[in-house]
Amino acid sequence: MNSKVEAEKKPAVKLEHVTKKFGSKTVIDDLSFEIYGGEVFGFLGPNGAGKTTTIRMVVGLMRMTKGNIFIQGHSVKSEFKQALRQVGAIVENPEMYKFLTGYQNLIHYARMIPGIDKKRIDEVVELVDLKERINEKVKRYSLGMRQRLGLAQALLHRPSVLILDEPTNGLDPQGIRDLRNYLHDLTRKEGVAVIVSSHLLSEMQLMCDRIGIIQKGKLLGVETVNEFVQEGGEKVRLTVDDGAMAARVVKEKLAIETESIEPQAIELAIDHEKIPVVIDTLVMSQVKIYGAVSVTKSLEDRFLEVTGGKGLV
């Protein structure tokens, strides 16, 4: 065995047959997967699938019924301190003192962690791009800035694993883009393993290297975002004068279900050779067609396919 290769491949987080029961109800069912340093891993699933429960078990806020979780090789069960030392997390809203400045909040928090000096505080402030506003009171911060301060706080002790539950909640598009860039930097520059859970599938598609999908506590699969999307194949998007009417025509005349209907467009998952047939049929039924393009399925399309079209928020 080549120990160097083995060492390089060592997972940052490893779930082994993790099961959680509440009474007789199994909410997490035999979950096993691994997450590596340098990647952003997205944890996706419909409402109630078990994302938060899983994350709470990874960060030691909840006991598992069966199985084990290892963080940098340390068992959460038997080496709790060593395991959790590696983790930075924002699971619930981070506690901030609103009447203190961002900087004072970080100083306060740093006092509780041995070995954190002023240099490290400056580093994390720089990393989350809060330098210019760090001496303002937190009560004057926007949601995005508070969230960045939370991120700075979670990174203070140089964790090798960062866990964020629904991190884009409440952020505007600029805030989401900024977060995406910070996370990208963290994984690429510092080799941190980042785990995010979210319902915002389009966002996950841009943010994550790999995704794991769970439904009813079971893992449906772990794949790279590209693999996952490509497996779904392509679909055709027709720009029309009346989307609802076009969808009705293809259903009644060709028995084809429309994947998505917009006021002036429809999208169909059909074989290549069916495209002219659909277009002919629509034209004969007086539907005006202004354009036809092949589009790759989005992560959202694939997510709805594999989870049976339920649970999108």
Ligand SMILES: Nc1ncnc2c1ncn2[C@@H]1O[C@H](COP(=O)(O)OP(=O)(O)OP(=O)(O)O)[C@@H](O)[C@H]1O
């Ligand atoms: N303390 C508890 N006692 C009993 N059942 C619970 C408890 N906590 C969670 N559950 C159940 O476990 C299941 C998974 O919940 P969880 O919050 O982990 O899902 P989720 O994927 O995070 O959902 P959401 O996207 O809605 O946040 C749900 O059916 C929930 O009702």
